[in-house]
Each structure stands twice: as C-alpha cells, then as structure tokens.
Amino acid sequence: MTSDERLVDGVLLPGFTGARIPDWLARAVDGGLAGVCLFSSNVGPDVAALTRALHERRPGVLVASDEEGGTVTRLEHRLGSAWPGAAALGRLDDVAATEAVAAGMGAQCRAAGVDLALAPVADVNAEPDNPVIAIRSFGATPELVARHTAAFVRGLQGAGVAAAAKHFPGHGSTTTDSHRALPVVDADPATLRARDLPPFAAAVEAGVRSVLTAHVLFPALDDRPATMSPPLLGLLRAELGFDGVVISDAVDMHAISRGVGRGPGAVAAVAAGVDLVCTGNPDYPDPYDDEAGYREVRDALLAALADGTLSRERVADAGRRVAELADWVREADPAVGTVGTDLGRDVVRRVAQVAGDVRIGRGAHVVDLTGPENVAAGQRDLRLVDVLRRHDPAVTTGPGVPGGRPLVAVVAGPSPALERLRAARPDTVCVHVGLPDGWTPPAPSVILWGDGRAQAEVAAELLLGPP
Numbered sequence: 001m002t003s004d005e006r007l008v009d010g011v012l013l014p015g016f017t018g019a020r021i022p023d024w025l026a027r028a029v030d031g032g033l034a035g036v037c038l039f040s041s042n043v044g045p046d047v048a049a050l051t052r053a054l055h056e057r058r059p060g061v062l063v064a065s066d067e068e069g070g071t072v073t074r075l076e077h078r079l080g081s082a083w084p085g086a087a088a089l090g091r092l093d094d095v096a097a098t099e100a101v102a103a104g105m106g107a108q109c110r111a112a113g114v115d116l117a118l119a120p121v122a123d124v125n126a127e128p129d130n131p132v133i134a135i136r137s138f139g140a141t142p143e144l145v146a147r148h149t150a151a152f153v154r155g156l157q158g159a160g161v162a163a164a165a166k167h168f169p170g171h172g173s174t175t176t177d178s179h180r181a182l183p184v185v186d187a188d189p190a191t192l193r194a195r196d197l198p199p200f201a202a203a204v205e206a207g208v209r210s211v212l213t214a215h216v217l218f219p220a221l222d223d224r225p226a227t228m229s230p231p232l233l234g235l236l237r238a239e240l241g242f243d244g245v246v247i248s249d250a251v252d253m254h255a256i257s258r259g260v261g262r263g264p265g266a267v268a269a270v271a272a273g274v275d276l277v278c279t280g281n282p283d284y285p286d287p288y289d290d291e292a293g294y295r296e297v298r299d300a301l302l303a304a305l306a307d308g309t310l311s312r313e314r315v316a317d318a319g320r321r322v323a324e325l326a327d328w329v330r331e332a333d334p335a336v337g338t339v340g341t342d343l344g345r346d347v348v349r350r351v352a353q354v355a356g357d358v359r360i361g362r363g364a365h366v367v368d369l370t371g372p373e374n375v376a377a378g379q380r381d382l383r384l385v386d387v388l389r390r391h392d393p394a395v396t397t398g399p400g401v402p403g404g405r406p407l408v409a410v411v412a413g414p415s416p417a418l419e420r421l422r423a424a425r426p427d428t429v430c431v432h433v434g435l436p437d438g439w440t441p442p443a444p445s446v447i448l449w450g451d452g453r454a455q456a457e458v459a460a461e462l463l464l465g466p467p
Contacts, residue, residue: 006032007312008301010319011270013037013064013247014279014294019044021053024291029054034276034322035062037250038114040077040378041283047075051113060326064116064164064278067105068136069344070452071377072119075112080383080453082341084348086121087435088449090138090148091351098138098148099155101347104339106159115162115329118212118247120152122165122199123172128438132177132376135435135450140172142195146202153206160332162325164247165203167214169232170196178215178255179285179375188220201240209325210245211236213274215255224272225255228265233273245275245321251297252280252288262293263300270301271310275318277301285375344454352458353436356443358429360406360463363394367401367421370412370433370451383456384410384431391464401425408463410451414439431459 009032016025019042025033036054044050051063065074070085083105089098102120109117124145125137138148149165156163167178169192174183187195200211213227222229227248236242248269251257256265266277279297282290304310366385373379388395401407407425411418412434422428422442430441433451440447446462448455 001031004302004305004312007315007319008298008305009033010322011276011301011315012279012294012298013062013276014297015039015042015281015283015290017041017282017290019047019050021050021057022290024294026057028294029057029061032058033061034319035064035116035326037118037278038063038065038074039281039283040074043074043077047112055113059330060323062115062322062326062329063113064118065109065114066119066376067109067114067117068119068121069101069105070450070455071135071374073452075108075114076453077378079386080456082453083344084454085135085450085452086138086148087135088347088351088455090144091449092347093144093148095147095151097343097347098151099158100339100343102152102155103159104341104343106156106161107334107339109161110159110334115326116164116210117156117161118164118166119156120149120163120165120203121167122149122203123167123170124195124199125172125435126195127173127175128435129175130172131175132179132374133172133174134374135433136376137172140437142198145199149199150202150206153203153208157207157209157332158335160329160334162209162329163203164210164212165200165208166212167216167249168200168211168236169214169218169226171214171216172196174216177375178249179253182215182217182225182255182259184217184219186219192218192221197240200236204240204242208244209328210247210276211242212247213249213269215249215253224268225259227256227274228260228268228272230272237273245325246273247276248274248278250278250280252286252293263296266297267300267304267309270315270318271304275321284378341454345457348448348450348454348458351449352462353447354462355440355445358444358446358462359465360408360429362392364388364392364406364408364463365402366395366397366408366410367399368397369409369415369417369421371415382410383451383453384408384459387453387456387460388463391460411441429463
C-alpha cells in the first residue's frame with residue numbers, strides 16, 4: 001500500500017453490505033481505513049460481535065451509526081427506537097430529560113460497539129413542509145433547538161460516544177430532501193446566522209467532537225452545496241471556532257451523486273474542509289456494489305492527489321483530526337450509569353395529547369396514512385402494529401377497511417384519504433405521529449410527536465388500557 005493510499009483511506013467512512021466483514025473491507029481496515037458506517041442491513045442479532053471484530057482488526061477504526069432516537073435508528077431498526085426523537089424532547093422542553101435520553105442512547109451505542117453516533121439533529125425546522133427533517137428536529141426556533149442540541153451532546157459524549165451535530169449549516173428550511181435532489185435555501189447571510197447557526201454554536205460550546213454537513217445550496221453565500229463549500233465550512237471553523245472532525249453527509253445521496261458525482265463530490269468536499277467522507281448506504285434506497293462504491297470515491301481522491309487538485313497537507317490534516325477522534329473514543333471514561341428505556345416512554349407520556357375516547361376493543365384494523373417514507377429513516381413497518389399485536393394477535397393492517405372492527409389510522413398530517421375514511425367511519429381513532437403545529441386530527445385522536453417504539457408503546461397503553 002502506498003503512502004497516498006493510506007492517506008486517502010484515513011479519511012473514508014464507507015458503508016458495506018451484510019452483517020459480516022467482507023474481504024475488501026477487512027483489507028481496507030488493515031490498511032488504515034478511518035472507519036465504517038453501520039446501516040440497518042449490517043445490524044444482525046449480534047452486532048456487538050461485528051463491531052468487536054472490526055475493532056480487533058485495528059483498534060483505531062471508527063464505527064459510526066445514525067442513532068437519533070425516534071424515527072431514525074439502525075441498532076433498533078427491527079423494533080423501532082426505545083428512545084423518543086427530537087420532536088418529543090423539544091415539545092417537553094426539559095433539558096435534563098434530553099441529556100438523560102442521550103446518555104441512555106450513548107450507553108446503548110457503547111454496548112453495541114458504536115463509537116460515533118451521527119446525532120443530534122441541530123436543524124431548526126423553520127419550514128413546515130420540510131420532507132426530511134420535521135420530527136427529527138427539536139423544534140422551529142433557534143433558542144429551543146440550541147439548548148437541546150447542547151444537552152444531547154453532553155449526554156451522548158458523557159456516555160463515551162462521540163456526537164455529530166447535523167446538518168451544517170442547516171437543513172431545516174428546505175422543501176426538498178437531499179437524498180432525492182439538491183435543496184436550495186434562498187436566505188441572506190444575516191438570516192442564516194440568526195436562524196440556523198445558533199444550535200451549531202451551542203454544540204461547539206458543549207464540546208461536540210464532530211459536525212456533519214448538509215448537501216444544501218445557499219446561493220447567497222456560495223454556488224456549491226455546503227458539503228463542498230469553502231466559505232461555509234470556513235464559517236464553521238472561523239466564526240464558530242470548531243476544530244473537531246467535519247463529516248460529510250453521504251456522497252451517494254442524489255444531491256451529490258446525481259450532480260457532480262460521488263467521486264468528484266468527495267474530492268471537492270475534502271478540498272473544502274471535510275475531514276471524513278461518508279460514502280453512504282450501498283443497500284438503500286438505490287442499491288450498488290459496496291466495494292465498487294468505496295473504490296469509486298477512493299480512486300477519485302487518489303487521482304486528485306496525483307494531479308494536485310488535493311494537497312497532501314490537506315488530506316493529512318483531515319486524517320489527523322479523524323485519528324484524534326478515534327483516540328478520544330478509546331480513552332473516554334463514561335461518566336453515566338445505566339439509563340432505563342422507561343425514560344423514553346415517560347417523555348412520550350408527558351407530551352402525548354388525547355382528544356375524545358380513544359379506547360378500542362380487540363381485533364382492531366390499522367391503516368397507514370403517513371404518506372411517503374422518510375429516506376433517512378429507512379424501510380420499516382408500522383411500529384404501532386407490532387406493539388398492538390403483542391397484546392392482541394388479532395390486530396390486522398392494510399389498505400382495506402373491514403366492517404365491524406375498531407379502526408385506527410396512523411397519520412402524519414391531513415390527507416384526502418383520511419377525510420374519506422372519517423366520512424365512512426367517524427369512530428376511527430387517529431394516531432398522529434408527525435408535527436401537529438399546523439393541523440390536529442379530529443377526535444378521537446392521540447398526538448405523539450414522533451413514531452418510534454416509545455411512541456407506539458404509549459399509544460398502545462392509551463388505546464388498550466393498562467395490561
């Protein structure tokens with residue numbers, strides 16, 4: 001392996017296929033690969049054995065995972081997260097609860113061998129029609145998001161797991177999901193500083209070890225997405241004083257891969273100041289060969305070193321920061337004890353809103369009216385159905401509406417389908433798992449501020465009564 005190959009591998013965070021270490025990944029880890037990012041397809045019955053094998057190959061390798069609580073989890077993708085997401089925590093607005101939840105998630109990550117949790121979401125959800133952030137945000141005001149972002153960082157890192165505040169400088173004002181296309185935010189610099197930057201400043205003040213970028217275009221500041229923008233990443237360093245690891249959002253997302261391309265996007269990102277390039281998920285939503293995806297990005301960076309597009313000093317500096325992050329994780333002394341997942345349900349109980357009589361009998365039928373899936377959350381089934389079936393195996397789900405049975409509609413907002421359903425069945429119980437700021441469902445209804453397992457378990461309590 002050449003010195004350039006070691007330099008480049010030291011700034012790469014690829015995904016891979018399956019719950020075992022493929023041969024190409026083993027060779028890359030042995031050769032100095034910075035780390036790997038776990039996705040749902042990597043998390044089998046014994047994920048700790050997988051991460052232990054990775055760490056044993058090279059102690060400095062980083063294992064990252066999207067662990068936000070609520071709708072976005074990889075470690076608990078089968079059952080759903082036992083921890084409430086950001087929207088419920090922001091609604092409660094108890095910073096001690098947020099810190100405790102993050103500490104519990106951190107302990108869970110450490111037990112699974114995850115070194116770097118790609119959380120918290122520090123985006124201010126200022127756009128009600130945001131298709132990708134929404135319930136992943138603590139709220140719609142910078143002050144609220146800032147105090148909970150800082151609390152989450154303290155809790156997670158107090159448990160010995162590095163946090164990554166995302167998506168810098170803000171994905172909360174978009175109407176486009178960067179997984180699908182390049183979002184554009186037409187905000188002037190003053191608005192950006194007042195609305196979007198305070199949570200990231202709070203994260204830096206709290207000692208966050210990494211910040212993850214947004215594939216979002218801010219034309220008032222640059223003609224390149226933030227991930228590839230020297231002015232925007234320079235703002236993070238110069239104005240906010242951040243000296244930790246800058247991580248790119250996945251370069252296989254359409255905002256990059258269908259624009260400049262994965263390889264050129266990675267080169268531009270590192271040149272702009274990114275230290276660790278996340279290549280993305282080779283299994284979802286657009287499957288590709290995992291090794292080929294890694295090599296495409298790696299080869300582009302090697303070619304950029306060879307022709308001078310990238311300086312070796314820039315890549316070496318990025319690798320130094322990544323190695324320091326790995327050292328921090330290995331030397332961390334978790335300062336928290338065990339935090340039970342009953343805390344997650346308690347948070348949801350405190351924010352849940354009930355209107356009318358929501359009790360249902362046995363044999364209920366559940367209809368999913370939540371709309372298109374959130375790509376960030378990945379593929380999943382309705383958590384509520386899984387939880388209800390533990391109490392009542394006769395529960396069914398599907399698009400049909402059988403007569404004579406209790407009917408539950410899981411919703412994330414208003415829709416013509418819901419109007420038709422309620423017209424035919426006024427007794428339908430609505431379980432709202434989205435943001436109810438602009439709309440609340442007619443009674444009988446339950447509003448939960450999220451759709452993780454914690455929300456589903458509280459909903460089951462309300463629908464069925466005590467076990």
